[in-house]
Amino acid sequence: MDENDLLAELAQGENQHREFKRQLENPESTAGEIVAFANSEGGCLYFGVADDGAVVGLADSAATFQSLTHLCRDRCIPPVSPVLEQQTVDGRDIVALTVLPALNRLLPPITRRNSACCLPNNWSKADCRWKPCCTISGWRRKSMTFGG
Numbered sequence: 001m002d003e004n005d006l007l008a009e010l011a012q013g014e015n016q017h018r019e020f021k022r023q024l025e026n027p028e029s030t031a032g033e034i035v036a037f038a039n040s041e042g043g044c045l046y047f048g049v050a051d052d053g054a055v056v057g058l059a060d061s062a063a064t065f066q067s068l069t070h071l072c073r074d075r076c077i078p079p080v081s082p083v084l085e086q087q088t089v090d091g092r093d094i095v096a097l098t099v100l101p102a103l104n105r106l107l108p109p110i111t112r113r114n115s116a117c118c119l120p121n122n123w124s125k126a127d128c129r130w131k132p133c134c135t136i137s138g139w140r141r142k143s144m145t146f147g148g
Contacts, residue, residue, distance in 0.1 A: 003089055006096075010046065010053040017043040020051055024064050031075040037099035038080045048094035057092025064095045072097075 001009070014020055019033060024047055037043040047068075048058040058064050065086055072080040083098040 001085075001087075003087075006087060006089060007055075010049060010055065013053055014051065017041065019043065019045045020049040020053060021045060021047045022050055022056055023047060023058060024067055027067070027071055027075070030068075031071050034072060034080050034082065034097070034099060035076055038076070038101075040101075042099045042101045044096055044098040046094060046096050048092060055089045055092050055094060058094060061086050061093035061095050068095065068097050 009018070010020070012018070017037075021030070024030060030045070033045060037045075047064050048056060048061065050056050065084055068082070068084060072082050080099060081103045083096075083100060083103075085096045085098075087094055087096065
């Protein structure tokens with residue numbers, strides 16, 4: 001994606017498929033969002049971007065990139081396979097983590113290590129085979145039984 005396309009994407013704001021983060025502050029919460037994207041229609045997390053879509057940049061984009069790689073591998077069961085990209089916009093570095101359903105659909109619903117799977121609010125028990133679902137902003141806790 002070139003810089004103009006990226007700026008147009010950011011100008012559309014946050015939605016169910018796009019989240020902005022100034023930096024990687026809360027790895028556990030970020031893991032939950034990654035898991036939620038993997039268990040739904042996918043999405044993209046942009047690091048170095050303010051809530052209003054303004055590019056603020058990252059102090060160390062390489063460290064953020066590496067931390068996100070470890071988060072997807074070590075905190076998600078089974079590991080999530082994202083597309084990670086470092087980009088420079090107006091001289092500021094950002095990292096985009098995209099979860100594509102096609103890369104993660106062959107896996108069972110994904111959970112966070114020491115936690116549970118995440119479902120969007122409009123999903124029902126029939127949409128998930130896994131037992132508990134964690135609470136993340138915009139998501140709800142559900143109790144489910146195996147086998148639907």
